[in-house]
Amino acid sequence: MRKMPLQPGLLALALFFSPLQAASTSDWALPLAGLPGAAVSLPAPVPAPGVLRGDFTALPAYAFGYLNDLNTRLIDASRRSVDAALFSITLKDNPDALLRAKNRGVRVRVIMDEQHVYPRADAQVKRLMSEPGIEFRTLRGTRSYGVNHNKILLCDGAAAAIGSYNWTFGATFSNFENTLVARQPVYTEGYGRYFDWMWSAARTPQQGPSPELPEGYYGQPPQDPAPSQSLNGLPVPAYLFSPGSATEERLARIIDAAAVSVDAVTFTFSSRILADAVVRARQRGVRVRFLMDTNMAKTSALAKQVFDSGAGFRWRIGRTDKGALHNKFVILDGRLLATGSFNWTVNASKNSFENLAFVSDAEVVRAYQDNFDSLYESSAVPAAGDFQAEPYGD
Numbered sequence: 001m002r003k004m005p006l007q008p009g010l011l012a013l014a015l016f017f018s019p020l021q022a023a024s025t026s027d028w029a030l031p032l033a034g035l036p037g038a039a040v041s042l043p044a045p046v047p048a049p050g051v052l053r054g055d056f057t058a059l060p061a062y063a064f065g066y067l068n069d070l071n072t073r074l075i076d077a078s079r080r081s082v083d084a085a086l087f088s089i090t091l092k093d094n095p096d097a098l099l100r101a102k103n104r105g106v107r108v109r110v111i112m113d114e115q116h117v118y119p120r121a122d123a124q125v126k127r128l129m130s131e132p133g134i135e136f137r138t139l140r141g142t143r144s145y146g147v148n149h150n151k152i153l154l155c156d157g158a159a160a161a162i163g164s165y166n167w168t169f170g171a172t173f174s175n176f177e178n179t180l181v182a183r184q185p186v187y188t189e190g191y192g193r194y195f196d197w198m199w200s201a202a203r204t205p206q207q208g209p210s211p212e213l214p215e216g217y218y219g220q221p222p223q224d225p226a227p228s229q230s231l232n233g234l235p236v237p238a239y240l241f242s243p244g245s246a247t248e249e250r251l252a253r254i255i256d257a258a259a260v261s262v263d264a265v266t267f268t269f270s271s272r273i274l275a276d277a278v279v280r281a282r283q284r285g286v287r288v289r290f291l292m293d294t295n296m297a298k299t300s301a302l303a304k305q306v307f308d309s310g311a312g313f314r315w316r317i318g319r320t321d322k323g324a325l326h327n328k329f330v331i332l333d334g335r336l337l338a339t340g341s342f343n344w345t346v347n348a349s350k351n352s353f354e355n356l357a358f359v360s361d362a363e364v365v366r367a368y369q370d371n372f373d374s375l376y377e378s379s380a381v382p383a384a385g386d387f388q389a390e391p392y393g394d
Helices: 011-016 067-077 093-103 123-130 169-173 185-201 247-256 272-283 294-298 301-308 346-350 362-377
Strands: 081-086 107-113 134-139 152-155 159-163 179-182 229-231 234-236 239-242 261-266 287-293 312-316 329-332 336-340 354-359
Touching (some): 067 159, 067 169, 081 093, 093 123, 107 123, 134 185, 159 336, 179 185, 179 354, 185 239, 185 354, 239 346, 247 272, 247 329, 247 354, 261 272, 272 287, 272 301, 287 294, 301 312, 329 362
Parallel strands (some): 081 107, 107 134, 261 287, 287 312
Antiparallel strands (some): 081 152, 152 159, 229 234, 239 354, 329 336, 336 354
C-alpha cells in the first residue's frame, strides 16, 4: 500500500499499527457490489492465523466486515482484562467470548446503556447481568434522551476496538459499519481513563436505573493532555469523549482547518454547528463529499442544507434492504481520520456518552478513504424534492 508523508509531530502515530497489517486486513475489507441500496453479499471468511493470548499484533488494525469475529478474536486473545462499554447486544458470539474470558480468570467489566437494560433487557444482556464473575453496570446520559452510545472494547489495556459497530444481528449482517483497533498507548491509555471515568459513574444492578440527570451532571471526561498531531497548523487531540468535551464545536474547528477535502459520513445529523462548518469548507473551495443513510437524510434539515450548498451529497441504505449506512467518520485533506460512535448531533455532544478518535497514520487513513470512495461511488444522488425535512429552527 502506498505510504503517505506524515506531518512533523505525527511520526509517533505511525507506530500505531503492526507491520503485519497489510497482510492481515485484506480478508476484512469487504467489496461493494450492485446498485445503490442493493444487497451486498458477504464473502466467506478466510481462516485467520492463531492468536497468542496477550498478543494482538496478528489481528487487523481496521475492519469493515466480520466485526463480531474481530471482537471475538480480541477477547479470546486477552489474558488480564476485558472492558466493554456498549449500546446494545443481541448476538451471542461476543458474550460467549466474554464468558470464556471470565472462566479463564480474566477480569471482565461491562457498561451497558441503561435503556437497553430497563425496563426490559435482551437475552444476551440478561446473561451478562446474571453471570457470576462478570462485573456489570449501567449508564445513562443526561436529560431525557442521553444514552451510553459507545461501542468500545478494551483488551488487556493494550488494544482498543472502537467505531460504529453494535453487537447486534443487524449491525453484523445488514449494515455498513467499521471498527478501528488502536494499539498505540496514547489511545489505549486515554480510552482506559475514559472507561474508568464512566465506570465510576455507572450503576450496579442492585442500584437499579438512574433518575433523569441535568446536562453537565458528569463534568468533563478525560482529555488528551499533549496532542501530538495537527492539521494545517491546528493541534488535533488523539480523542474526544462525550458528554462534556464540546465535541461538536471542537470537531467544527478541525473541519475549518481543512484546505483540500472533507469526506464525511454520518448516520444521523442534527448539529447546526457541524453543518455550518461543512458549508464554510465548501464556500472556501474545499472539495466536500457528504454521505448519509437514505432514510435518515430524507428527514434531516441539515442534510438538506449541505445539499443546497452545492457540496457533493449522496445517500444509500445498508448491505440489505433492512440495513443502514451506520458509519460515522470523516477524512480531512486525505490525511486525518476521525472515527468512533459520534453521530453529528447535538445530543451526541451534550448528553450522550460517545467517543471520537483522530488518527493520522497514513495506511489507516488510506483504508478508510478507500472504503468511503467505494461507498460514495455506489450511492445515489438525491434531487431537492427527495428531502422531506422541515426547515431547521434555531
